[in-house]
Structure formats: structure tokens, C-alpha cells
Amino acid sequence: MSKKKPPFNYQKYLKLQKEAILERMKRFNGKLYLEFGGKLFDDEHAARVLPGFETDAKAHVLATLKDQLEIIICINAKDIITGKIRGDTGLTYQDEVVRMIDELKDYDLLVSSVVITKYQVEPRVRAFRRYLSNLNIKTYAHYEIDNYPLNVELILSKEGFGKNDLVETSKPLVVVAGPGPGSGKLAVCLSMLYADAQNYIKSGYAKYETFPTWNLSLTHPLNLAYEAATLDLNDVLMVDHFHLIHFNVNAVSYNRDLEAFPLLKRTFERLYGVSPYQSPTEMGVNKVGFAISDEKAIQKACEQEIIRRYFRTLWENKCGIIPQEGLNKIQRMMERLNLTPEMRPPVTPALEKSSKCKTSAAALSLDDGVIVTGKKSELFTQGAAAVINALKHYAGVQKKMPLLSENLITTIQKLKIKQLGNKDGALNVSEVLITLAITASSGPLSSEALKCIPLLRGGQLHSSHVIDQNDISTLNELGIDVTFEPQQTSYYTNSKRR
Structure with a gap:
């Protein structure tokens, strides 16, 4: 008896994703800064909601492009100072950075440097920088900018991005990743675009993340499962109104990308006279929605994930981690999909x-x-x-x-x-x-x-x-x-x- 094919076509996904990145590199003709959202590896959530997806899928995609890329890891100085801990691994953000470097070496992927964002001259930050230096890892300091991301005049000036250390890179594809949300990945990408423009280099930007899935509906269980998984971040799924206005096509994005997009667009316009992107959806290279082969099976897996997240939210609400508003949100989600805990x-x-x-x-x-x-x-x-x-x-x-x-x-x-x-x-x-x-x-x-x-x-x-x-x-x-x-x-x- 032949083994039943999983509802997510992983090999198709790898092929589509690699092609999308190569196409974007070709479009910019020189250097592409690729911001990585979500997890580079150990993406258990994606594997649960997309049976057939492998937890290290993004690393596998990068491994097929290893001769053309290098990786920069960003970490927010404030997360070093506060000792911020990842909920899944239990590691501090700085320990997660080192773990990421080790894991990426296993894929023969080059981590060329670490950028410490919102840099502060503080003992714990300096100690971490010395530690990385002892590991022969280059580090750079990027500084906090007043009224970021609204004050474009200041941001795109010598007193803004111009104050940051110049990050040395040598590959045509520069992947910018971080140990978790709030690491400053977008700001680092934009700062490097600014630095390149000062040296008459026309470079580009794109974003690669698995969720939300832009070509599925706002209320599709796959997108709702993502929203349930990010209650602690207070992510809110929204229709990409930029995309709808310009292309007359419905696409799904979320609050943080929609809030950041105007700065990205204005940065390109200021540096090059025109923006290559008209919406957050257009700047993305996510192809996960095109590799689904069994829609019903995916929906069922997502519904089970939402119930699983519901139980986790009950406990985190009791512990004071998730506010009542977050619990109410996932309860409404359960009601919308006619789900009960007993399912x-x-x-x-x-x-x-x-x-x-x-x-x-x-x-x-x-x-x-x-x-x-x-x-x-x-x-x-x-x-x-x-x-x-x-x-x-x-x-x-x-x-x-x-x-x-x-x-x-x-x-x-x-x-x-x-x-x-x-x-x-x-x-x-x-x-x-x-x-x-x-x-x-x-x-x-x-x-x-x-x-x-x-x-x-x-x-x-x-x-x-x-x-x-x-x-x-x-x-x-x-x-x-x-x-x-x-x-x-x-x-x-x-x-x-x-």
C-alpha cells in the first residue's frame, strides 16, 4: 500500500521559494537584503498546521543558495539588558543568537556578523559584544533614532542611519534574521540600503516569512492559527489596503507590516526616486500558500492547533501572561469556527x-x-x-x-x-x-x-x-x-x- 501524500507539498514549496528569492535578487541586479520573519528553524507551529512542512524549512531553502548568501543576526540591546527569554527554548535572546550561529553552521551557512540595535554603552551589552569577539564574530552598533519610524527626514540623514556602524558584507544576498520579534531587522535593512546609496550602490529589500499567508482569506483557519499563536505579540491580521487600492486584489497582512510599510516606501523614494513596492504584500516572497495540496486536511490541522492554543491561553491567562482580552480573542475564534475543547x-x-x-x-x-x-x-x-x-x-x-x-x-x-x-x-x-x-x-x-x-x-x-x-x-x-x-x-x- 502506497503511503498517503501529506497535505502540504514540501518539495514544491522548496522549489517555489528558491525561485522567488532568485527572481527578487535578479530584479534588484546587485544586492538584496532579505529580512527573515518568524523562525529560521524549529518551526513546530508551521509543521503542525501544514503537515508535510519540515521544521527547518527556511534553513533548507537557504542551504540551496549558500554560495550566494551571508547572514546577519540582529539583537536589540534592550533585550540583552533585560535578559529577555524566548518562551519556546527558555534561552535568553543573546544565548539564542549563539545557538542560531551554531545551527546555521550545521547547514554550512555563513553568519558574517551580529548587529546590536538600539545600542547602549552598558556593561551587559559590552560583555556580550566581547564574548562574540572572542568567538571571532564581528559585531556592529546601530543606534536608536528619535521618533522612528515617523521622522523620515531625521532617519535618512547623518544624524539618523548615518550614525550607525557600516556593516561589511560581500555576498549578493544578505539575510537579516533575529532571535525574536523586536530585534530591529527592518531598521538594519533600511540602514544598509541608506549606506549603499551613499556609496552609489543600488540595493534592494524583500521579506521572507511563512505567516500570515497572504493569498488565503483573512478568516482561513491557517491565518487564524497564526493569530492564535501570536497573542502575546498582539498581532492583528488585516486586509492589505495598500495592495487592494493599487492592484485591486485582496491580500492578508498584519498590523506591524502595515505600520512599517510607509517608511520602507518613502526610504526607496528618497534614495532612488521611486519605490519598487506598492504594498507590504508585494515586498514579500512567501510561497507557502501555493504548496497546499489538500485544503480540507490543512483546515483540520489548523483547527486542532487553535484548540491547542486555546488550552495554552487558558493557562497563560491564569498566570497573568496573556490578558483577558487575549483569552476573549481566541474564544471568539473558537466560536467562529464552531470549535469546542472536546474536539x-x-x-x-x-x-x-x-x-x-x-x-x-x-x-x-x-x-x-x-x-x-x-x-x-x-x-x-x-x-x-x-x-x-x-x-x-x-x-x-x-x-x-x-x-x-x-x-x-x-x-x-x-x-x-x-x-x-x-x-x-x-x-x-x-x-x-x-x-x-x-x-x-x-x-x-x-x-x-x-x-x-x-x-x-x-x-x-x-x-x-x-x-x-x-x-x-x-x-x-x-x-x-x-x-x-x-x-x-x-x-x-x-x-x-x-
């Missing part, structure tokens, strides 16, 4: 298991359609119990048959409670997997279950109560998407005796 397959089984056992419980929906459950006990967290039962299912092991050495479990619990000061000795997912690996050396059932771990990828887990962050991280590493009810068993689940 996520593991939700009802998890709640029923918890009600029956009178304790925290989790349900894990597997790729083969089977849903297994697990409850919190003295031995295991609910997530760990669900993973054990999933591995038993795949390995054909009876549910009552033990997979783990009882002596090992007891030894680890004593270590956790007596030596490490934990109140709870229950093994988490990571500890269960390590125990399974050790037990597998002498137990055939455990050995068979260990081989089944890759089959967990793509699973969907829901818990009746908040899950420990260590379990969430391990489950995510296994390729399992996690949601939970915003119900706590204690104020701080990782608390210790001392």
Missing part, C-alpha cells in the same frame, strides 16, 4: 480517567488512532504513566506486565526524596525513559518497548491538571504535543522540602 481527541478520555480515579490523569492519542491513558501515582507522573502504556501498546505488551525494574524505581525514588529533597518521588517521563533503557539490557519486553519510542512522534497528550515543565519538555522532545486543564494540584509543583 481535541485526548481531552474527554483524560477528564473521564481523572474523574474515575480521583487524581490527575492524562490521555495520549496515538498516530494509529488508539488513545491510551495514565494516572498520577506514587510511582509515576500522569504523563509518564501514559507514555508507558503507549509503549506497551506499540510493543504488544499486556497492560499489567511491568516494563521497568522495580528495584530501579525504588532506588530512584529514594534518591529523589532523601538526597535531592523532592516532596514527590514519582518518576517523570525522562526518568522513566532512562529506567526503561537500563532495564532493556536484560529484559526482552523492555527492549521491545524501547524500540517503539520513535512511534510516539505525532502523539497528542492532554492532562486533567497542570503538567510539570520537565515532563512537557521531554514530551515535546519525543514529538508529542501537550495540552492541559488550568487546574493545579499545588501552587508550585516542583517544590522541595527545603
